Amino acid sequence: MLLLLIAAFFIFLILREINNTQKSIDGFDFSSKTYCAICLLIAVAAAWSPIKTLRFESFLSSRASLLAEGKAANVHCNTAFDAMFDNRINVIGHANPETGDIVFQISWCERLMEYLDQPTQVDSRTRYSLMLFTHEVMHIRGELNEQRTECQAIQRNHFAGELLGVPRSVARKHTLEYFHNEYPNHPYFSVDCAPQKAYDEMLSDSIW
Numbered sequence: 679m680l681l682l683l684i685a686a687f688f689i690f691l692i693l694r695e696i697n698n699t700q701k702s703i704d705g706f707d708f709s710s711k712t713y714c715a716i717c718l719l720i721a722v723a724a725a726w727s728p729i730k731t732l733r734f735e736s737f738l739s740s741r742a743s744l745l746a747e748g749k750a751a752n753v754h755c756n757t758a759f760d761a762m763f764d765n766r767i768n769v770i771g772h773a774n775p776e777t778g779d780i781v782f783q784i785s786w787c788e789r790l791m792e793y794l795d796q797p798t799q800v801d802s803r804t805r806y807s808l809m810l811f812t813h814e815v816m817h818i819r820g821e822l823n824e825q826r827t828e829c830q831a832i833q834r835n836h837f838a839g840e841l842l843g844v845p846r847s848v849a850r851k852h853t854l855e856y857f858h859n860e861y862p863n864h865p866y867f868s869v870d871c872a873p874q875k876a877y878d879e880m881l882s883d884s885i886w
């Protein structure tokens with residue numbers, strides 16, 4: 679928001695300069711053009727990142743709604759400023775099933791962007807950004823128990839990856855690697871999250 683305000687301020691300076699030069703007998707001279715060009719560059723630079731984030735949030739929200747079986751979802755990527763007012767700063771993401779709001783803490787949207795850009799080139803922590811997305815969407819879908827939510831996410835992470843543009847085979851491979859290597863050490867681990875166990879949803883295209 680702050681960057682958008684900065685961009686708006688420099689657009690205002692451009693408009694003011696254009697207005698002033700129209701009243702001036704010298705007209706729109708070289709120095710005015712240079713001044714406006716510099717202001718425009720600063721405005722574009724300031725607006726670039728927030729607009730990119732807004733587009734990404736919109737994209738994630740639409741895909742989250744699909745994964746949540748039609749429930750409205752609204753994904754927000756926290757900035758450092760947002761984080762100061764977030765009373766759940768202790769977690770990397772959170773969701774509210776009543777409002778449909780999903781919040782990614784600072785840096786996790788960037789990690790997910792990176793994963794979606796080059797899914798085979800990133801480390802396991804960056805890969806986990808997709809699992810975080812799927813986990814939060816499972817909350818929007820209605821599950822509140824954390825262990826069950828993580829297990830539902832594991833069983834649907836390859837669907838989520840495909841919805842976001844990652845080849846399903848790649849997302850499946852990464853999910854299986856997570857399930858075997860990192861999930862056993864995750865705070866939401868459950869022995870019931872395994873084939874034929876209590877949390878197995880017997881999905882037709884299950885990862886196991």
Ligand SMILES: [Zn+2]
Pocket residue numbers: 813814817824827
């Ligand atoms: Zn959760």
